[in-house]
Amino acid sequence: xxxxxxxxxxxxxxxxxxxxxxxxxxxxxxxxxxxxxxxxxxxxxxxxxxxxxxxxxxxxxxxxxxxxxxxxxxxxxxxxxxxxxxxxxxxxxxxxxxxxxxxxxxxxxxxxxxxxxxxxxxxxxxxxxxxxxxxxxxxxxxxxxxxxxxxxxxxxxxxxxxxxxxxxxxxxxxxxxxxxxxxxxxxxxxxxxxxxxxxxxxxxxxxxxxxxxxxxxxxxxxxxxxxxxxxxxxxxxxxxxxxxxxxxxxxxxxxxxxxxxxxxxxxxxxxxxxxxxxxxxxxxxxxxxxxxxxxxxxxxxxxxxxxxxxxxxxxxxxxxxxxxxxxxxxxxxxxxxxxxxxxxxxxxxxxxxxxxxxxxxxxxxxxxxxxxxxxxxxxxxxxxxxxxxxxxxxxxxxxxxxxxxxxxxxxxxxxxxxxxxxxxxxxxxxxxxxxxxxxxxxxxxxxxxxxxxxx
Amino acid sequence: xxxxxxxxxxxxxxxxxxxxxxxxxxxxxxxxxxxxxxxxxxxxxxxxxxxxxxxxxxxxxxxxxxxxxxxxxxxxxxxxxxxxxxxxxxxxxxxxxxxxxxxxxxxxxxxxxxxxxxxxxxx
Numbered sequence: 001x002x003x004x005x006x007x008x009x010x011x012x013x014x015x016x017x018x019x020x021x022x023x024x025x026x027x028x029x030x031x032x033x034x035x036x037x038x039x040x041x042x043x044x045x046x047x048x049x050x051x052x053x054x055x056x057x058x059x060x061x062x063x064x065x066x067x068x069x070x071x072x073x074x075x076x077x078x079x080x081x082x083x084x085x086x087x088x089x090x091x092x093x094x095x096x097x098x099x100x101x102x103x104x105x106x107x108x109x110x111x112x113x114x115x116x117x118x119x120x121x122x123x124x125x126x127x128x129x130x131x132x133x134x135x136x137x138x139x140x141x142x143x144x145x146x147x148x149x150x151x152x153x154x155x156x157x158x159x160x161x162x163x164x165x166x167x168x169x170x171x172x173x174x175x176x177x178x179x180x181x182x183x184x185x186x187x188x189x190x191x192x193x194x195x196x197x198x199x200x201x202x203x204x205x206x207x208x209x210x211x212x213x214x215x216x217x218x219x220x221x222x223x224x225x226x227x228x229x230x231x232x233x234x235x236x237x238x239x240x241x242x243x244x245x246x247x248x249x250x251x252x253x254x255x256x257x258x259x260x261x262x263x264x265x266x267x268x269x270x271x272x273x274x275x276x277x278x279x280x281x282x283x284x285x286x287x288x289x290x291x292x293x294x295x296x297x298x299x300x301x302x303x304x305x306x307x308x309x310x311x312x313x314x315x316x317x318x319x320x321x322x323x324x325x326x327x328x329x330x331x332x333x334x335x336x337x338x339x340x341x342x343x344x345x346x347x348x349x350x351x352x353x354x355x356x357x358x359x360x361x362x363x364x365x366x367x368x369x370x371x372x373x374x375x376x377x378x379x380x381x382x383x384x385x386x387x388x389x390x391x392x393x394x395x396x397x398x399x400x401x402x403x404x405x406x407x408x409x410x411x412x413x414x415x416x417x418x419x420x421x422x423x424x425x426x427x428x429x430x431x432x433x434x435x436x437x438x439x440x441x442x443x444x445x446x447x448x449x450x451x452x453x454x455x
Numbered sequence: 456x457x458x459x460x461x462x463x464x465x466x467x468x469x470x471x472x473x474x475x476x477x478x479x480x481x482x483x484x485x486x487x488x489x490x491x492x493x494x495x496x497x498x499x500x501x502x503x504x505x506x507x508x509x510x511x512x513x514x515x516x517x518x519x520x521x522x523x524x525x526x527x528x529x530x531x532x533x534x535x536x537x538x539x540x541x542x543x544x545x546x547x548x549x550x551x552x553x554x555x556x557x558x559x560x561x562x563x564x565x566x567x568x569x570x571x572x573x574x575x576x577x578x
Contacts, residue, residue, distance in 0.1 A: 351505060351508045352562065354504065355501045355502065355508060362497045403554075407554055407558065418563050
């Protein structure tokens with residue numbers, strides 16, 4: 001049922017004979033070949049003289065076209081010239097056109113803003129498919145059904161077109177149609193160029209990313225805004241990169257371990273996996289040692305960790321005694337000997353941590369004393385020699401920071417190794433999983449916190 | 456809290472010339488736990504706190520307060536094969552090592568038995 005109200009353009013090809021009515025299954029909505037009208041607005045604007053048949057579609061905008069019912073009756077407004085020429089040629093050409101037309105029709109509909117109407121067209125256009133969205137441009141999947149329909153449509157259309165052509169035969173109209181074709185072609189070319197440009201940019205982007213990654217690994221300092229800080233920049237960036245890689249590898253080893261534990265692997269094989277994880281821990285301590293020598297302040301700052309991890313950080317890393325406390329409940333059943341061993345380990349690691357903490361406090365106090373020993377304030381900076389001397393002493397004290405960080409890492413490493421010695425293979429595997437889960441949760445917490453909605 | 460050498464000074468026969476290493480060994484065997492330190496060294500401070508935290512009462516020799524401290528420092532550096540002489544710990548007259556060795560032995564559970572054997576720890 002066509003329920004078009006009066007159409008504004010007398011020259012329109014909205015002739016009754018153009019309207020296709022199809023009963024039953026051939027649910028095809030065909031729009032005129034609007035060419036490549038991804039940017040319909042531009043196309044229309046550039047060629048003011050073009051009276052595109054889509055203007056018949058524009059008539060929809062003015063609400064001239066009533067909503068079609070679900071009766072599978074739909075009306076196709078066809079562009080004569082395009083229709084006849086292209087349809088008559090090849091089937092596939094038509095099919096392309098048909099798909100294209102549908103697709104473009106949807107695009108145009110959205111640009112027209114009369115989505116509701118077109119939506120229904122879309123709806124009626126697909127017997128088998130669900131409602132299309134206004135902005136749908138991917139109708140490729142829907143096409144199988146339609147292809148045949150289009151072909152059938154085509155033949156029916158050609159007949160009516162020829163009749164109408166004879167009737168119309170207007171020079172002005174023909175010229176307009178030619179211009180329409182031209183505009184459509186230009187649009188297509190523009191789109192092609194644009195897409196090509198996007199592809200090139202994307203390719204360039206991946207290239208740049210790769211370059212950046214490579215350069216980072218070579219320790220080249222790329223970031224702008226840091227003019228004289230090359231020395232520390234290298235150490236920090238290098239460690240960060242190495243740490244990220246280590247973490248990835250660690251996650252892989254842990255997931256292997258996890259599946260091994262869950263699959264009740266034999267102890268011998270499990271032992272290999274546990275040893276693998278322990279050896280991998282040795283690797284991070286080695287990296288940290290290099291990083292400490294390169295940039296002790298960066299390592300101490302913990303900026304290479306996530307915020308939540310950093311919150312619980314002690315002297316540039318995790319607190320061994322805390323880890324053992326966390327493990328406490330997850331290691332059962334323990335023999336008496338094991339229990340004693342774990343308790344002693346917890347106590348000794350706690351004592352070692354306290355000792356190092358107190359040493360650090362003494363270092364801090366000593367630094368404060370040194371830096372403030374030459375007179376400060378208005379009367380200050382009297383004797384340059386004194387100042388330089390004190391600076392030299394302060395430098396020496398700062399160097400001991402490296403030693404403290406080193407001792408802290410040794411403590412962590414040795415605690416893990418002792419834990420591995422006390423526990424059975426299976427217990428050690430579980431312990432490593434627990435430790436990983438704990439730190440993973442801290443990392444997840446960091447992400448969640450950073451992403452939280454703020455008012 | 457620490458026993459310093461000066462409290463024993465009057466009992467010791469004065470030695471003007473002596474091998475520093477010999478002196479070190481002699482001093483080390485005089486007490487159960489002997490620490491050679493430098494008063495301004497913070498790592499030495501840490502190691503002292505470690506022993507105190509365990510309930511041990513170590514004997515500390517501050518090399519910067521000893522007239523022959525300099526040569527003893529050098530001797531210790533040679534002994535340890537390290538660029539830093541202090542802190543260094545002797546237990547029961549035997550060399551244990553610097554901070555890393557002491558901490559390692561504490562973590563792996565060998566320090567406490569050592570201290571007990573030397574009579575520095577009870578219970």
